[in-house]
Amino acid sequence: MTEAATRQAPKVAKKKLQGYVGFANYPNQVHRRSVKKGFNFTLMVVGEAGIGKSTLINTLFNTRVFPDKDESTIGETRRGVEISSMSAEIQENGVRLRLTVVDTPGFGDSINNDDCWQPILENIESRFDAYLTQENRVNRSKISDNRIHALIYLIKPTGHALRAIDIEFMKRMHTKVNLIPVITKSDTLTQDELVGFKSRIIADINYHGIQIFKPQWESFEDPEVINENKDMLSKIPFAVIGSDKIIEKPDGNRVRGRLYPWGIIEVENEKHNDFIKLRKMLVCTHMEELKDVTDSILYENHRSQKLVTMGHEQDNTVFREYNPTAQMEEERSVHEARMSKMESEMTAVFQQKVQEKESKLKQSEEELYARHKEMKQVLEKQRQELEEKKKRLDSQTRPITPLDKKQKKGLFNLS
Ligand code: GDP
Numbered sequence: 001m002t003e004a005a006t007r008q009a010p011k012v013a014k015k016k017l018q019g020y021v022g023f024a025n026y027p028n029q030v031h032r033r034s035v036k037k038g039f040n041f042t043l044m045v046v047g048e049a050g051i052g053k054s055t056l057i058n059t060l061f062n063t064r065v066f067p068d069k070d071e072s073t074i075g076e077t078r079r080g081v082e083i084s085s086m087s088a089e090i091q092e093n094g095v096r097l098r099l100t101v102v103d104t105p106g107f108g109d110s111i112n113n114d115d116c117w118q119p120i121l122e123n124i125e126s127r128f129d130a131y132l133t134q135e136n137r138v139n140r141s142k143i144s145d146n147r148i149h150a151l152i153y154l155i156k157p158t159g160h161a162l163r164a165i166d167i168e169f170m171k172r173m174h175t176k177v178n179l180i181p182v183i184t185k186s187d188t189l190t191q192d193e194l195v196g197f198k199s200r201i202i203a204d205i206n207y208h209g210i211q212i213f214k215p216q217w218e219s220f221e222d223p224e225v226i227n228e229n230k231d232m233l234s235k236i237p238f239a240v241i242g243s244d245k246i247i248e249k250p251d252g253n254r255v256r257g258r259l260y261p262w263g264i265i266e267v268e269n270e271k272h273n274d275f276i277k278l279r280k281m282l283v284c285t286h287m288e289e290l291k292d293v294t295d296s297i298l299y300e301n302h303r304s305q306k307l308v309t310m311g312h313e314q315d316n317t318v319f320r321e322y323n324p325t326a327q328m329e330e331e332r333s334v335h336e337a338r339m340s341k342m343e344s345e346m347t348a349v350f351q352q353k354v355q356e357k358e359s360k361l362k363q364s365e366e367e368l369y370a371r372h373k374e375m376k377q378v379l380e381k382q383r384q385e386l387e388e389k390k391k392r393l394d395s396q397t398r399p400i401t402p403l404d405k406k407q408k409k410g411l412f413n414l415s
Pocket of ligand 1: 047048049050051052053054055056184185186187188240241242243258
């Protein structure tokens with residue numbers, strides 16, 4: 001690598017101002033520009049049918065983001081996970097927020113839920129890919145950000161611990177999205193049950209190395225902000241209740257809550273549940289951080305992995321000054337290194353082939369020699385057998401000798 005390519009950004013010296021300049025007003029400029037442009041935020045919500053998704057989202061944004069359910073479709077079994085999104089533009093004190101809620105009906109509703117995380121992961125990744133395509137366009141003035149900025153994963157209030165489907169889902173998602181686990185219908189658990197349930201969930205999350213979104217407070221200096229964040233952190237996973245009903249209390253106050261024979265449980269009462277904390281983190285204090293983490297960590301990881309798999313090389317240099325000669329030099333050395341690598345690979349392949357051929361030849365030579373030896377032995381054996389046969393025949397045939405007197409007498413009966 002050349003010297004220019006590895007050079008770091010110059011050190012910045014701290015200077016004191018002699019008088020008014022005006023850049024302290026910069027945050028106000030950003031504020032005005034942002035208010036004018038409005039914000040967008042995309043939230044995905046995952047949980048089984050009937051777990052309380054629509055009620056919670058409608059309660060969180062104080063508006064009917066989710067339309068009322070068609071009575072006839074409640075409890076209908078679905079074939080698989082579908083992805084649908086709803087967008088709403090909401091305004092508060094002149095600030096416009098374009099909220100998109102991505103719903104995942106059908107998650108965990110089948111008999112076999114082995115791969116029900118798959119379409120959700122594909123959807124998150126395809127949104128990253130669409131953003132990457134927009135970034136690579138020549139004209140990038142109108143990039144629309146449809147990436148998922150946070151995923152609320154709803155946990156059934158079983159009171160036990162995380163189920164296999166919860167663990168599998170979170171393990172598959174945590175590197176792709178800001179995960180916010182939330183216990184729904186917390187009014188179905190007593191205070192003690194909730195404390196135990198939360199601690200078992202945290203233990204499971206830690207045991208499986210799942211990264212969930214946690215509010216950061218180390219970088220803040222204000223003790224109030226630090227305490228607020230620490231308090232928020234202590235409530236994770238948030239246990240909430242949802243309700244889109246306004247109820248009148250005996251004292252005449254009207255509150256959002258659920259009415260039971262024994263009393264009212266209030267959504268916006270911190271003593272009753274963690275709804276306020278969840279809304280505060282999601283909307284009031286950490287929306288920008290959620291978007292920032294999505295952009296600078298989650299999307300960046302996805303983007304660099306994608307580019308590497310497409311054959312691009314990772315460039316780890318911090319600062320680069322454009323120098324055509326140096327760049328050509330660098331490209332040439334990269335090319336040469338690639339060529340010499342290719343050459344050594346080819347030599348290795350050639351040597352291996354020669355070795356294989358040689359060992360094959362040696363093997364067939366040995367086989368031929370063994371066959372020759374065997375045939376020689378067979379022939380030798382046959383020769384020996386013939387030899388023995390001949391000897392036997394020779395010993396059976398006696399030589400003809402002239403008859404003596406006695407024999408002749410016997411033979412011709414001479415007296
Ligand atoms: P979804 O299918 O996941 O969208 O679930 P819904 O939001 O339609 O809720 C299903 C049922 O659960 C409805 O009858 C809701 O009134 C009820 N529900 C929602 N939130 C809560 C809650 O916090 N506590 C209790 N007890 N019931 C709830």
